[in-house]
Amino acid sequence: MLNVSNAPTAQFEALQARGAKFLGTELAIMGGAMSWVSERNLVAAISNAGGFGVIACGAMPPALLEKEIAATQAITAKPFGVNLITMHPQLDDLVQICIRAGVGHVVLAGGIPPGPAVRAVKDGGAKLIAFAPALVLAKRFVKSGVDALVIEGSEAGGHIGPVSLTVLAQEILPHIRDIPVFVAGGLGRGEAILGYLEMGAAGAQLGTRFAASVESIAHPNFKNAFLRANARDAIPSIQLDERFPVIPVRGLVNEGTKKFLAHQAETIQKFQSGELDKTQAQLAIEHFWAGALRRAVVEGDVEGGSVMAGQSVGMVTAIQKVSEILQELKDQAVAALALREQTRTYADIGAA
Numbered sequence: 001m002l003n004v005s006n007a008p009t010a011q012f013e014a015l016q017a018r019g020a021k022f023l024g025t026e027l028a029i030m031g032g033a034m035s036w037v038s039e040r041n042l043v044a045a046i047s048n049a050g051g052f053g054v055i056a057c058g059a060m061p062p063a064l065l066e067k068e069i070a071a072t073q074a075i076t077a078k079p080f081g082v083n084l085i086t087m088h089p090q091l092d093d094l095v096q097i098c099i100r101a102g103v104g105h106v107v108l109a110g111g112i113p114p115g116p117a118v119r120a121v122k123d124g125g126a127k128l129i130a131f132a133p134a135l136v137l138a139k140r141f142v143k144s145g146v147d148a149l150v151i152e153g154s155e156a157g158g159h160i161g162p163v164s165l166t167v168l169a170q171e172i173l174p175h176i177r178d179i180p181v182f183v184a185g186g187l188g189r190g191e192a193i194l195g196y197l198e199m200g201a202a203g204a205q206l207g208t209r210f211a212a213s214v215e216s217i218a219h220p221n222f223k224n225a226f227l228r229a230n231a232r233d234a235i236p237s238i239q240l241d242e243r244f245p246v247i248p249v250r251g252l253v254n255e256g257t258k259k260f261l262a263h264q265a266e267t268i269q270k271f272q273s274g275e276l277d278k279t280q281a282q283l284a285i286e287h288f289w290a291g292a293l294r295r296a297v298v299e300g301d302v303e304g305g306s307v308m309a310g311q312s313v314g315m316v317t318a319i320q321k322v323s324e325i326l327q328e329l330k331d332q333a334v335a336a337l338a339l340r341e342q343t344r345t346y347a348d349i350g351a352a
């Protein structure tokens with residue numbers, strides 16, 4: 001008879017213990033901050049279900065962030081974090097809002113965390129999480145006192161770097177052992193999370209799957225677009241001319257992405273004819289997507305808006321409750337470990 005044991009569950013718990021302890025959660029799974037999506041309801045749902053929700057501050061002014069934190073605290077007693085964008089003009093005020101509200105973890109995204117913000121977070125007694133896009137920066141962040149890192153591969157939804165998680169994980173995980181490292185980008189199943197835990201990751205961060213959850217306040221059109229899409233539909237924004245850089249953002253192909261190409265071509269034409277100077281042309285290109293994520297998430301304009309999504313979108317096959325998503329991820333990881341144990345048992349029987 002096959003050996004049925006709790007060993008796979010215990011193994012999984014052990015592999016994710018460091019990340020869970022750092023976050024103060026049951027599961028070392030973070031709900032990556034998503035502008036317009038990661039607000040009180042989704043954040044509290046993730047934290048209440050044993051994961052770690054993160055509020056996306058985005059461009060919110062300090063007073064609005066203060067309200068959002070209080071509203072989240074009203075519906076969860078569990079730990080959650082706040083993601084602040086480093087280029088926000090009131091970054092220091094936002095950090096103070098987090099500290100005063102007793103937020104335990106602050107995530108600094110969108111660039112190298114500025115020294116004063118790092119010190120303010122730490123002096124305030126909160127833990128600081130930063131994104132490391134390369135090993136040199138990861139090492140620098142460890143030295144500067146960052147408490148944990150997220151390495152986000154180019155498979156992710158939203159603003160992306162050029163390197164996949166497969167490569168980033170190999171470059172960074174073996175070398176950063178002093179602080180926990182969470183992996184992100186393209187994760188949709190527990191087996192993949194298990195693989196990265198075994199490589200030394202402390203936990204994982206997912207965005208796309210949670211954006212399509214029951215508790216996500218995203219417009220039904222936005223969630224349905226996720227349901228219909230395959231991995232190959234989630235592509236990075238395309239740049240037509242190297243003189244006019246385009247910030248790489250991964251999202252679903254739609255009318256907007258096609259119009260963006262035509263808009264770039266027209267703008268470049270206007271630059272070449274002297275109608276626009278270089279700065280005006282660059283601004284015209286950058287302005288194209290202004291407000292576009294909000295239009296897609298809040299208003300449901302999934303044709304003209306920006307439907308940011310990771311390549312993991314192909315693994316969104318139903319609108320599930322956050323608790324079901326988390327349970328499924330854990331079950332898949334545990335089942336993979338159980339299968340391994342079973343294979344070993346068969347091998348032992350064979351050998352006997």
Ligand SMILES: Cc1cc2nc3c(=O)[nH]c(=O)nc-3n(C[C@H](O)[C@H](O)[C@H](O)COP(=O)(O)O)c2cc1C
Nearest residue numbers: 032033034035109156157158185186206207208310
């Ligand atoms: C709709 C959407 C909006 C996002 N907005 C932000 C953001 O405001 N700040 C941020 O740091 N990351 C943002 N992200 C990235 C997520 O936090 C997360 O790292 C990413 O979704 C992980 O990859 P996955 O989508 O394949 O799970 C966004 C992702 C999506 C899908």
